[in-house]
């Protein structure tokens with residue numbers, strides 16, 4: 001088995017991983033990025049609508065207002081120290097990206113153009129503000145390309161199509177990872193002083209999702225198996241506008257440009273649910289509103305979807321009604337929402353310039369994940385104890401700057417702000433840290449697990465187990481939740497996991513590009529994540545942000561203004577029988593902004 005040695009290993013080559021790699025290398029560290037995908041195929045490249053920063057290029061804006069929206073949007077669960085860092089550092093991160101060559105859209109006088117997005121307001125919720133910087137509706141693609149080029153320029157080493165399958169710890173510190181080279185099936189050990197996980201989200205836990213096939217939560221599950229908790233896993237965001245039946249995302253930028261949601265009566269129903277900010281209310285609010293419309297029989301054709309209308313005549317009518325002078329036309333839409341037109345035409349044969357788009361909520365974004373502090377250092381308990389050498393950033397991490405619900409465009413900000421912080425912290429750390437030796441046979445346990453998967457002769461195929469898990473999570477741990485249904489969902493996931501551990505079979509036992517084997521292993525990650533999500537959801541007896549319970553309809557700040565930490569309650573990383581999860585609700589929410597300004601104190605969310 002080959003062993004590679006670097007100061008720092010970055011697992012994942014999306015926006016967070018590349019940002020961390022860039023800054024760690026600029027700080028003098030010898031850095032390798034290990035990624036199961038070719039870097040520019042990472043999901044960051046699918047991010048459409050924009051990246052938020054209070055540049056104030058088109059109208060007055062301030063980081064303080066960005067903070068307020070983020071705290072409020074997150075239903076007061078976000079750690080306010082992290083939110084402050086996010087909103088303040090967003091501004092110079094964007095300018096830095098611009099200087100690296102990112103081709104942002106421009107205002108006529110040459111500044112970075114900005115558009116409206118859900119939950120972005122000025123003056124503490126007074127009115128919608130243009131905060132989302134964008135590059136047409138391909139913002140993530142441009143970020144990824146820009147950062148990848150910068151990393152190459154800075155001599156970051158890339159191990160593309162190497163999938164990390166285990167974390168190696170020794171003497172209470174993180175010392176490296178085990179990876180499989182997909183092209184050969186060989187195991188490699190990466191030995192380092194510092195390791196940062198930036199493996200992205202896990203939308204594939206649910207049946208309808210906007211997430212790429214590769215988003216299976218590997219990094220989060222790997223660390224959990226090695227004793228690292230998962231934070232706030234019950235908060236999973238459903239984006240309101242997935243293409244009906246497919247889940248493919250239609251960006252919030254469509255509503256930012258003036259698009260409206262309509263029910264079967266042609267009624268703009270968001271006027272009822274969010275009288276002030278209407279279609280641009282935060283995602284949890286809009287997703288629930290769509291569900292309620294459908295439930296009350298106002299879905300289109302009595303089906304489970306509504307319409308999203310960006311046709312100029314519709315949009316201009318509403319703009320005029322609102323007393324706005326701005327008008328749009330077909331050419332404007334074709335320029336600013338090019339991806340949207342293409343996606344609708346290609347996948348559904350629907351042309352958004354002449355007909356409304358059918359949409360329904362789609363599983364989109366993990367607010368929870370690997371707990372970290374504002375320097376991307378992973379924390380191991382409610383007290384904030386860090387594990388030396390271990391870092392996480394991006395969607396797999398939980399800083400927590402999104403709280404119970406993330407605002408649109410704040411994920412890309414999270415990647416660049418906390419990816420950069422992680423990279424800088426790593427550069428400092430590796431200068432003074434010693435390389436701790438590897439334990440004996442560091443790959444032994446995970447190799448045994450792969451052998452089990454490869455050779456087991458049961459009767460359950462991974463595809464069938466995955467489908468049952470996804471259906472069950474969709475039905476039981478979705479937009480609306482209730483105790484007995486969630487318990488049914490959780491028990492089903494545990495049962496599926498037991499079949500996975502004891503009754504699996506796969507078709508391909510080869511070693512070269514064995515996607516059958518790798519997908520089977522990824523299913524193990526998804527099942528662990530699904531279980532923790534379900535357990536955390538059952539545990540939280542209130543409604544907050546994306547976690548909306550029919551049996552506890554209200555937010556309960558007295559008892560539940562706390563984070564959830566879920567720990568593995570056993571030392572075996574691959575238990576054969578029911579996996580045991582221990583939940584801890586003692587991690588308090590940082591409320592430092594509230595201490596300075598009472599407007600940040602929890603109050604009812606009104607839109």
Ligand SMILES: Cc1cc2nc3c(=O)[nH]c(=O)nc-3n(C[C@H](O)[C@H](O)[C@H](O)COP(=O)(O)OP(=O)(O)OC[C@H]3O[C@@H](n4cnc5c(N)ncnc54)[C@H](O)[C@@H]3O)c2cc1C
Nearest residue numbers: 012013014015016036037044049164200394395409411412
């Ligand atoms: C369709 C869509 C549109 C979006 N639009 C927006 C938007 O407009 N604005 C916004 O702010 N957010 C948006 N988001 C959310 C945002 O894009 C993501 O949260 C963000 O890009 C995640 O970035 P990341 O760097 O954490 O991970 P990703 O970009 O998902 O990258 C994960 C990386 O980890 C690697 N990896 C994973 N597992 C392993 C493993 N086992 N071994 C090795 N490597 C591994 C992958 O190869 C990949 O390189 C959107 C998301 C989607 C799905």
